[in-house]
Amino acid sequence: MNNQQLAEIFERIANLLEINGEVVYKTLAYRRAAESLRAYPREAEELYREGKLTEIPGVGKAIAEKIEELLTTGKLGFLERLEQEVPPTLLELLEIPDVGPKKVALFWKQAGITSLMDLESAARDGHLRRLPGIGEKSEQRILAGIEALRRRSKRMLLGTVRPIGLRWLNWLRGLPGVREAELAGSLRRWKPTIGDLDLVAAADDPVAVMEAFVHHDEVVRVLAHGENKSSIELSNGLNIQLWIQPQAKxxxxxxxxxxxxxxxxxxxxxxxxxxxxxxxxxxxxxxxxxxxxxxxxxxxxxxxxxxxxxxxxxxxxxxxxxxEHRLPDLISPADLIAELHSHTTWSDGALSIHEMARAAKARGLKVLAITDHTHSLGIANGLDADRLRQQRKEIDAVQAMLGEELTLLQGAEVEIKADGSLDLADDVLAELDIVIASLHVSLRQPREEITARLLRAIRNPHVDIIGHPSGRLLPNREGADLDWEAILTAAREENVALEINANPSRLDLDEVHARRAVELGILLSINTDAHSPADLELAEYGVSVARRAWVSAAQVLNTRSPAEIRRWLAEHRHKSG
DNA sequence: GCCGTTTTCGGCCCGACTGTTTTCAGTCG
CATH class of the missing domain: 3.30.210.10 (DNA polymerase, thumb domain)
Known part of the structure; x- marks a missing residue:
């Protein structure tokens, strides 16, 4: 059981206790422990073996014992008893906007409602308004909330919301009386998935700005409308909140x-x-x-x-x-001068080598590695040894045309096959300038098997970088069930770099493992995995993961000069080979 | 349930908005 799964259980306990009317601070304690587990760089399982569970912030004696029970038996008596008492189906009601634990308890205890369907029919039949503190408006609000819940696909990707946020920010800044405006909330923190979009503004006349905001033509519903704070919903289900104060605040x-x-x-x-x-x-x-x-x-x-x-x-x-004045000197997008993972029409990319090179050069990059897929990934028209040798000629020709300004490297994103072997023979890999090894298939193997697969790739002397190590796809596909300590230990021993894939639906490594990796001294590589020139602009999303992982420029391969990158590749191979 | 440069016991953050309550509770961030 990993930290993520433990966190979900404690979150569940917190919600059930809250509905049950437990003292606020106890539920808060479970919630804090859950949050802490999500962010903790090491697995609880390992800490448990070392007898150090309470080193996790927010984990004391009682929660440590529950973690132990979960790790050793896979079950938790406390939770099972709690679920006997409080129907777990009530948890879905908490998802409805403006419905919290107090109202859920009211519906349950005074009207016998235990599910979303119960609540919906009660509201529809006008039965809810009989409950104390609930009127006709609350009833309508709950129905609208259930609708919104169905329409809305939970959290949206950072890469989807950010362009929307920037568009609204621009609109806001253009309004008369707005002196200053910024993105805020999880968007400003560059969280990989976004719940609501938060905007803040300084304005002389907040009332007029709020009026304009709630009457914007993309608004389908006004959720709140006050002088300092308003909230609206867009047709795609995204909620935008605007906060206004005078410039001085x-x-x-x-x-x-x-x-x-x-x-x-x-x-x-x-x-x-x-x-x-x-x-x-x-x-x-x-x-x-x-x-x-x-x-x-x-x-x-x-x-x-x-x-x-x-x-x-x-x-x-x-x-x-x-x-203590020891905040890290964080990497920034301008530090990246190399793209080490890109695709062309030789496999599933949209542009030729020459076109990709021109796009990279236009963005000011100094190094571009062409790393097309290998042949077992048939769907992507992957390359075999013969086609790779042909491709080398074309890369050399383009390099000759480009001159010194951009260094092209020939590489491959070599497939780690289901049996753990690589898709190209060692002598073919040896001819390449750079080798990325990635998992694309059979990601659901059991932990031991898939970890062994990745370890074998890391130990291959020709492999320089592991691409999108977990294989996760946001927001719904979990990464592979990896033994991270084993992976990280091997990467450090073999001096293999781990990728932070910048694609907004990957962002893989995630921030927790990236932070652990640099703590261990492992080099990272931030790449866009570009299939088209526009993809090169996604680099900033990869940088955001690195920043959230407290990473500095020196810990990222892509910040180094062409000569330094070549040297690292050579040393790396020399050491291993 | 957690935690300790006020404390091993007694604390544990703060305000806006909404709806229904005639003075405030619930929810949210």
Whole structure:
């Protein structure tokens, strides 16, 4: 059982306890433990073997014992008893907007409602309004919420929402009276999946701006409409929230709405220890004086903190690091000067080698590796040894045309086959400048089998990079069930780089494993896996994962000069071969 | 249920918006 699965169980416990009316702080404790497990760089299973489970923040004696029971028996008596008491089907009701644990408990205990269907028919028949605190409007709101829930495909991809966010931001900045506006929330933190889109603005006349916002022609539903905060829904189910304050408070507002919630809770605790109260309006001193902040960095400074990049604001130690002046010097998109994973018409790419090279050059890249698929991936028209040798001639010809400005490398994204062997013989791999090995098929093998497959690839002396290591596809396909400690240990021993694939539906390695990898001294490689020139622009999404993993430029192969990259490849092969 | 440069017991963040309550509870971020 991995950390993700453990986290889901504790989240479930928290929700059930909350519906059952348990004291808030107990449910909070389970929720915090769940969040902590999701972010923790090492597997609980391993910590358990070392007797160190309580080293995980938010895990104390009681939760450690539950983790132990889950790891050793695969079950949890406490949860089973809880589910006897509280029907687990109630959990789906929590998904409805504006329905929380109190209302779920009300529906359940006073109307015998235990499922989404029960609730829907009760609302439709006008029975809900008989309950205390529920009127006709609440009934309609619940029906609309159930509709919205069905329409909406949970969280959307960062790569889908960001262009929408930038478009709305642009529109907002063009409105009269808007002095400043920014993206906020999980979008500003570059979270791989986005729930709601948050926008903040500084405006002289908030009422007029809010009016324009809720009457924007893409709005299908107004969810809330206030002076400081409004919320609307688009036809694709995406919710957008707009927050407005006067310019003088813009910094505090931006900080507050950027979150994360957990980061803000930590920050408020810190403010309290210093004698302040912190809200989206600013700091309040004990004698009731209010301090406003037009700039976010001034707010952090007032708390004796360095400004914390939004990508780090997840309550993963960033506040402590900021206090101690040891925040990492994060990589930025401009640091990337090499693309080491790309496809052309030789396999399933859209452009010829020459066209891809021109696109790479136009983006200012210094190195482009052509890494087409290999032949066992028949669907992608993969290359065999003969076609690779033909392709080499074309690459050489294009290099001759390009001159020195862009260095082309010939590589391959070689398939790790279901039996663990590579799709090209060692002598063919040896002729290539760079070799990426990737899993595409049989991703659902049991942990031992699929881990062994990947380990065999890592140990092959010709393999330089492991491409999209887990094989996950957001938002729904889980990655392979890998023994990460074994993979990371082997990668470090063999000096093999691990890819952060920048495609928004991959972002693989994820931030948790990327952070663990650099802690162990493993080199990362951020690549777009470009199949077309537009794909090259996705690099910033890969960089965002690296930033959320506290990664610096020096820890990424693609920030190095062509000569340094060639040297690394040569040394790497020499050492292994 | 967790945790400790106020504490091993007694705390554990803050405000806007909505609907229904005639003064506030629930939800959300």
């Amino acid at each position: 813009f910094g505090s507002l931006l900080q507050f709405v950027t979150g994360s919630k957990d980061h803000n809770v930590r920050l408020r605790e810190l403010a309290q220890r210093k004698g302040f109260s912190l809200s989206e309006h600013g700091l309040t001193t004990p004698d009731g004086k209010e301090l406003f902040f037009a700039n976010e960095s001034d707010l952090y400074q007032a708390l004796d903190l360095e400004w914390i990049p939004p990508e780090l604001r997840e309550d993963r130690g960033e506040i402590q690091a900021a206090l």
